[in-house]
Amino acid sequence: MNAIQIELNGRPHPADATTTLADLVAKLGLAGKSLAISINREVIKRSDWPQRRIEAADRIEIVHAIGGG
Amino acid sequence: MNLNDLPAGANTDHQLTVAGKTYASKLLVGTGKYKDFQETRDAVVASGTGIVTVTVRRVNIGQHQDEPNLLDFVPPGEFTILPNTGGCYNAADAVYTLQMAREMLGGHSLCKLEVLGDEKTLFPNMPETLKAAETLIKDGFDVMVYCSDDPIQAKMLEDMGCVAIMPLASLIGSGMGILNPWNLSLIIEQTQVPVIVDAGVGTASDAAIAMELGCDGVLMNTAIAKARDPIRMALAMRDAVRAGRNAYLAGRMPRRFAASPSSPMAGLMT
Numbered sequence: 397m398n399a400i401q402i403e404l405n406g407r408p409h410p411a412d413a414t415t416t417l418a419d420l421v422a423k424l425g426l427a428g429k430s431l432a433i434s435i436n437r438e439v440i441k442r443s444d445w446p447q448r449r450i451e452a453a454d455r456i457e458i459v460h461a462i463g464g465g
Numbered sequence: 466m467n468l469n470d471l472p473a474g475a476n477t478d479h480q481l482t483v484a485g486k487t488y489a490s491k492l493l494v495g496t497g498k499y500k501d502f503q504e505t506r507d508a509v510v511a512s513g514t515g516i517v518t519v520t521v522r523r524v525n526i527g528q529h530q531d532e533p534n535l536l537d538f539v540p541p542g543e544f545t546i547l548p549n550t551g552g553c554y555n556a557a558d559a560v561y562t563l564q565m566a567r568e569m570l571g572g573h574s575l576c577k578l579e580v581l582g583d584e585k586t587l588f589p590n591m592p593e594t595l596k597a598a599e600t601l602i603k604d605g606f607d608v609m610v611y612c613s614d615d616p617i618q619a620k621m622l623e624d625m626g627c628v629a630i631m632p633l634a635s636l637i638g639s640g641m642g643i644l645n646p647w648n649l650s651l652i653i654e655q656t657q658v659p660v661i662v663d664a665g666v667g668t669a670s671d672a673a674i675a676m677e678l679g680c681d682g683v684l685m686n687t688a689i690a691k692a693r694d695p696i697r698m699a700l701a702m703r704d705a706v707r708a709g710r711n712a713y714l715a716g717r718m719p720r721r722f723a724a725s726p727s728s729p730m731a732g733l734m735t
Contacts (some may be wrong), residue, residue, distance in 0.1 A: 404526055405523040405524065405526050406523070407526070409526070424524075424526060424527070425531075426524065429534060430534060430536045430569055430570075431524065431569060432521070432565040432566065432568040432569035433568075434561075434565060437561055439561075439564045439565055439567075439568050440568075441568060442568065457523060457565075458523065458524045458526070459521045459522060459523055459524065459565050459569065460521070460522070460524050460534060460535075460569065461519040461520070461521060461534070461535050461536050461546070461548070461566075461569065462519065462520055462521075462522045462535055463495070463496035463497040463498065463499060463502075463505060463519065463520070463535055464495060464496060464497040464518060464519055464520025464549055464551045464686075465495030465496075465497050465498075465518055465520075465549065465551060465637070465638075465664075465684075465685075465686030465687070
């Protein structure tokens with residue numbers, strides 16, 4: 397375990413340095429949902445989630461579709 | 466002639482083609498402000514639309530992970546999902562939002578760009594809109610653009626490569642109707658890509674007026690979602706858009722200041 401702190405959707409969030417984006421999504425109960433993720437405002441393709449490791453101080457945003465005009 | 470002998474174009478006359486793809490209806494609807502997702506779906510289906518706008522927001526981390534998703538009710542396999550940039554006040558945020566939306570939707574390039582100027586009017590910030598449109602087009606997006614009713618800037622957006630020009634008819638969510646028919650007409654006259662009225666429609670007659678001007682479509686949200694009966698209003702809008710289009714194609718009679726009797730005077734019994 398290598399505990400790190402990230403920012404997830406604007407709030408501090410504890411994580412582990414060995415965690416990938418795919419792990420994070422699964423841990424949050426969001427696997428299989430229609431989402432997009434960015435790290436430090438760079439869009440990360442879904443196909444890259446299993447390889448992409450989270451680093452300390454990463455600003456991660458997870459978004460989905462909601463109603464709008 | 467009987468009903469089956471109507472002009473052959475009668476159905477294709479009501480389709481909308483944007484960026485090379487044809488949709489069954491000239492009505493586009495938003496998905497905001499509904500009571501719940503079921504009502505959203507019912508209204509969308511009743512409207513007969515092929516294109517549904519959505520917006521992109523952060524997931525609530527740790528909350529309601531089992532809640533249904535909007536896209537379960539208006540699935541991308543059934544409707545074309547048009548992500549918008551509602552809530553964005555500068556080009557950078559709008560571009561980032563649509564890049565996220567494209568990834569979320571598996572790479573589809575059609576999008577609705579709106580860069581707002583201020584919260585009071587939600588009028589478009591045109592310098593930022595032009596900047597964002599340029600970046601998005603270079604990045605491969607097909608940009609449908611919410612814009613002011615200024616024909617000069619509408620032309621700039623068209624020349625840049627936007628696939629639809631979408632001026633407001635009155636303020637977003639105001640329901641004030643078509644306040645600028647002359648400006649809209651100038652834009653319609655000069656524009657080769659579809660012109661779609663994107664804001665201000667309040668009721669069915671407004672949608673019909675927009676279509677009678679020669680618009681290629683109407684995009685609305687609040688007029689349906691905030692009607693007392695949204696499903697019935699969606700039906701009304703579907704019919705109004707078709708009625709307005711038919712009236713435009715039929716060509717209205719000339720306006721005249723003098724009366725002209727509909728019944729002949731000859732043979733009048735005196």
